[in-house]
Amino acid sequence: MSAKEIGNPLRDPRDRRMPRIAGPCGMVLFGVTGDLSRKKIMPAIYDLANRGLLPPGFSLTGFARRDWADQDFAQIVHDSVKAHARTEFREEVWQQLAEGFRFVPGNFDDDLAFDRLRRTIEELDELRGTGGNHAFYLAIPPGFFGDVVGQLNEHGLARPRTESWRRVVIEKPFGHDLQSARELQDILGDVFPSDSIFRIDHYLGKETVQNILAMRFANEMFEPIWNSNYVDHVQITMAEDIGIGGRAGYYDGIGAARDVIQNHLLQLLSLVAMEEPTSFDARALRIEKQKVLSSVTLPRRLDLTTARGQYAAGWAGGVKVPGFLEEEGIKRTSTTETYAAVTLNVETRRWAGVPFYLRTGKRLGRRVTEVAIVFKRAPHLPFADASTEELGQNALVIRIQPDEGVTLRFGSKVPGTQMEIRDVNMDFVYGGAFTESSPEAYERLILDVLLGDPPLFPRHEEVELSWQILDPVLEFWARQDEKGKAKPEHYESGTWGPASADAMLARDGRVWRRP
Amino acid sequence: MIELIDTNSAEIAAELQRARVRAGSPAMGMVMTLVIVVEADDAEGAMRAARAASHEHPARVLGVILGDARGAAEIGAQVGTGSGWTGETALIRLKGEVVKHPESVVLPLLLPDSPVAVWWPNHPPADPANDPLGRLAQRRITDAAAAARGKTKAMQQQCRTYTVGNTDLAWTRITPWRALLAAALDQQPLRVTRASVTAERISPSADLLAAWLADRLKVDVERMSSSGPGITEVVLETREGPIRIARADGKLATFSSPGRPDRPVALKRRDLPELLAEELRRLDEDDVYAETTRRLLKMETAK
Numbered sequence: 005m006s007a008k009e010i011g012n013p014l015r016d017p018r019d020r021r022m023p024r025i026a027g028p029c030g031m032v033l034f035g036v037t038g039d040l041s042r043k044k045i046m047p048a049i050y051d052l053a054n055r056g057l058l059p060p061g062f063s064l065t066g067f068a069r070r071d072w073a074d075q076d077f078a079q080i081v082h083d084s085v086k087a088h089a090r091t092e093f094r095e096e097v098w099q100q101l102a103e104g105f106r107f108v109p110g111n112f113d114d115d116l117a118f119d120r121l122r123r124t125i126e127e128l129d130e131l132r133g134t135g136g137n138h139a140f141y142l143a144i145p146p147g148f149f150g151d152v153v154g155q156l157n158e159h160g161l162a163r164p165r166t167e168s169w170r171r172v173v174i175e176k177p178f179g180h181d182l183q184s185a186r187e188l189q190d191i192l193g194d195v196f197p198s199d200s201i202f203r204i205d206h207y208l209g210k211e212t213v214q215n216i217l218a219m220r221f222a223n224e225m226f227e228p229i230w231n232s233n234y235v236d237h238v239q240i241t242m243a244e245d246i247g248i249g250g251r252a253g254y255y256d257g258i259g260a261a262r263d264v265i266q267n268h269l270l271q272l273l274s275l276v277a278m279e280e281p282t283s284f285d286a287r288a289l290r291i292e293k294q295k296v297l298s299s300v301t302l303p304r305r306l307d308l309t310t311a312r313g314q315y316a317a318g319w320a321g322g323v324k325v326p327g328f329l330e331e332e333g334i335k336r337t338s339t340t341e342t343y344a345a346v347t348l349n350v351e352t353r354r355w356a357g358v359p360f361y362l363r364t365g366k367r368l369g370r371r372v373t374e375v376a377i378v379f380k381r382a383p384h385l386p387f388a389d390a391s392t393e394e395l396g397q398n399a400l401v402i403r404i405q406p407d408e409g410v411t412l413r414f415g416s417k418v419p420g421t422q423m424e425i426r427d428v429n430m431d432f433v434y435g436g437a438f439t440e441s442s443p444e445a446y447e448r449l450i451l452d453v454l455l456g457d458p459p460l461f462p463r464h465e466e467v468e469l470s471w472q473i474l475d476p477v478l479e480f481w482a483r484q485d486e487k488g489k490a491k492p493e494h495y496e497s498g499t500w501g502p503a504s505a506d507a508m509l510a511r512d513g514r515v516w517r518r519p
Numbered sequence: 520m521i522e523l524i525d526t527n528s529a530e531i532a533a534e535l536q537r538a539r540v541r542a543g544s545p546a547m548g549m550v551m552t553l554v555i556v557v558e559a560d561d562a563e564g565a566m567r568a569a570r571a572a573s574h575e576h577p578a579r580v581l582g583v584i585l586g587d588a589r590g591a592a593e594i595g596a597q598v599g600t601g602s603g604w605t606g607e608t609a610l611i612r613l614k615g616e617v618v619k620h621p622e623s624v625v626l627p628l629l630l631p632d633s634p635v636a637v638w639w640p641n642h643p644p645a646d647p648a649n650d651p652l653g654r655l656a657q658r659r660i661t662d663a664a665a666a667a668r669g670k671t672k673a674m675q676q677q678c679r680t681y682t683v684g685n686t687d688l689a690w691t692r693i694t695p696w697r698a699l700l701a702a703a704l705d706q707q708p709l710r711v712t713r714a715s716v717t718a719e720r721i722s723p724s725a726d727l728l729a730a731w732l733a734d735r736l737k738v739d740v741e742r743m744s745s746s747g748p749g750i751t752e753v754v755l756e757t758r759e760g761p762i763r764i765a766r767a768d769g770k771l772a773t774f775s776s777p778g779r780p781d782r783p784v785a786l787k788r789r790d791l792p793e794l795l796a797e798e799l800r801r802l803d804e805d806d807v808y809a810e811t812t813r814r815l816l817k818m819e820t821a822k
Contacts, residue, residue, distance in 0.1 A: 012701060012704045012705055012708060013704070013711075013735045013736050013737075014697070014700055014701040014704050014732075014735050014736070015701050015704075015705075016735075016806075016807055018806040018807060019697075019806075019807040020801060021691075021694050021697075021797065021801070021805070021807075022694065022697060022698050022701060023694075023698050025698055025699070025701075025702040025705075027702075027705060027706060028706050053785065054785070056695050056698065056699070056785065056786070059702060059706070060699075060702075060774040060782040060783070060784040061774075061779075061780070061782040094770075094785065094787065095770075096770040096771035096783075096785040096786075096787060097785040097787075099771055099783050099785070100771070100782075100783045100784055100785045103782075103783065130780075131780050132780060132782065133706075133776075133779040133780055133782065135706070409548070431548075432548050433548050
């Protein structure tokens with residue numbers, strides 16, 4: 005009798021204390037020296053081990069063009085864990101991991117190196133019992149995906165034996181437009197089946213983002229007003245206070261819209277706007293997300309409904325900072341935007357006539373990500389005009405980071421003998437739960453990769469739909485550049501973006517929230 | 520912290536309210552009330568553990584020290600927010616007649632319409648669900664292993680009086696063992712023919728683990744003694760050979776299974792705040808624990 009038939013007698017669906025531990029497996033990490041590997045992936049692996057969620061025998065193999073031995077790689081991981089792990093460093097956890105570190109030196113076009121990688125993996129199956137289950141984490145520039153995936157295929161690394169799996173993990177950007185996203189999908193899809201490709205959008209691993217679904221679909225009081233009868237418009241903001249830092253090479257030519265709107269903000273939009281899924285499994289969620297993304301349209305006049313900008317020199321948070329065009333590695337004539345705002349319509353019965361305003365930028369007032377549902381004004385106010393002058397629109401704000409929680413903004417009487425009404429904020433902060441003890445987004449996502457649990461990973465259909473939404477905007481901006489008609493408008497660092505973004509909302513009779 | 524002398528529930532409630540306003544944060548997003556029934560000497564340690572757990576579960580934490588029941592009733596309290604707490608806290612000392620009626624002090628201080636958990640860090644009542652304070656709570660947390668003596672008896676007593684909502688930290692302590700054993704059978708779905716649990720001679724957790732294995736696997740489970748610390752070895756015998764998890768030092772275990780290489784696994788004994796945080800994560804009925812307590816009693820009578 006096979007395992008599946010008799011089941012595991014120690015498992016019981018009612019036994020909800022039991023954590024999900026990944027089955028026997030290993031991970032191969034490409035790009036071990038990058039920031040992503042050192043600051044996020046390696047610490048997350050240690051934290052998972054510390055929480056007892058990794059299987060005994062878990063192995064981590066590094067692959068890079070370095071002349072390293074296994075112990076040199078182990079030292080790199082050790083340093084990164086010491087510096088960046090969220091849980092305390094414990095010797096016994098380290099010992100559990102330490103025997104499983106391997107390093108394979110080589111180039112991405114080096115057949116011998118990939119041969120060595122295959123032998124290393126086979127040896128791990130033998131010595132550490134990883135059971136032929138391996139995830140390949142491509143923490144490398146997307147330009148190299150083709151090479152690496154091709155090599156994995158050629159050396160028989162991509163095909164699992166029966167009863168085991170091979171998965172590939174990639175990070176954004178998933179292409180830079182629809183065309184390139186499809187090309188990327190072709191490269192990956194030739195070698196790995198769709199359900200073995202895991203795209204990491206770390207936002208979706210955040211507790212507060214998952215909480216959007218809990219809040220919407222576990223409660224009775226929000227759903228009745230979650231539509232165009234009551235909602236005036238929705239603002240989705242991701243602001244950063246930092247500049248591009250040392251990422252000029254990556255950022256120039258990419259810009260804010262491709263870097264943030266295509267993935268994070270459109271994913272947030274789909275979670276806020278989607279209909280209720282029939283269940284919370286990956287397929288049902290995907291169907292609803294795809295439905296809502298395919299109903300998103302752009303307004304006709306893109307010159308009036310989009311805005312873009314570049315940060316100029318200025319004072320941000322008490323520090324003097326250079327402008328984008330003065331950053332090292334950026335051409336003085338660059339038209340890459342560091343601020344982007346777009347207006348989107350969701351053509352469904354629920355959202356008809358409710359614009360979704362998405363904006364993101366660097367060197368803005370402060371670091372904040374939030375979704376604000378702004379409600380219509382009360383149709384009739386039985387007060388004297390003067391007493392409601394300070395009353396704004398009701399709003400429900402889902403704060404994603406930092407300071408995760410929910411804010412409700414509504415009118416309340418000012419204490420005193422006169423009837424005077426003003427806006428007040430009611431804050432919900434789920435203590436430290438979202439920030440301290442709960443796993444970091446990368447932990448959650450890496451564990452889900454190892455468990456083969458796909459709900460939190462966007463599929464290529466979603467990626468392509470997002471590009472379909474954004475491509476016309478990017479093309480419109482590119483045309484403007486070519487004709488020399490308009491350029492990204494400069495905005496002073498440390499402020500809330502260019503004047504054209506404010507004008508964009510003013511045309512609709514609305515204003516941006518100061519987040 | 521504000522010290523209240525010769526006080527009552529209303530004054531304590533008012534002071535909690537004032538402390539909130541002073542902290543400038545009238546809304547705290549607290550999710551439950553945690554009542555800790557403790558002796559004066561152990562109060563500090565228990566409150567420290569609760570403070571750490573409050574980071575995951577923002578709560579109103581009420582420490583209740585039951586003093587000498589003779590003489591005139593007297594209530595004192597230390598009330599505050601902040602300083603490492605997520606939520607608010609009051610440490611209430613009862614003396615005299617009122618010691619027999621602690622629920623009258625605690626009831627007015629419960630947060631409205633949210634769950635109540637009560638925790639006895641060392642001296643649990645024989646029947647927690649019928650204790651005056653236990654009756655107020657949805658979750659009643661005892662700790663048989665903290666009993667000064669007669670730990671085994673204490674565990675059996677808790678099993679005998681088990682009702683929905685009762686739980687014991689001896690059970691919480693073995694979650695990592697249970698998870699690892701379940702994962703072992705996920706990896707190699709072998710039929711277990713016999714099992715054994717080796718631990719300190721007196722260990723409520725080991726008794727529960729043996730009972731759980733017996734209940735789930737429907738096989739004989741031998742309970743063997745070692746010098747500890749805690750549980751030192753669990754073996755699941757199968758026709759292909761034994762699955763063995765051995766932990767000599769209370770930190771790092773060796774995991775062996777048939778036809779596979781031995782592997783080290785971190786399996787640390789967890790400290791109190793972690794246990795408490797796990798316990799507060801779910802406040803619904805723990806069916807698997809209920810079944811395990813019944814099995815433990817059956818195994819005891821069969822002896």
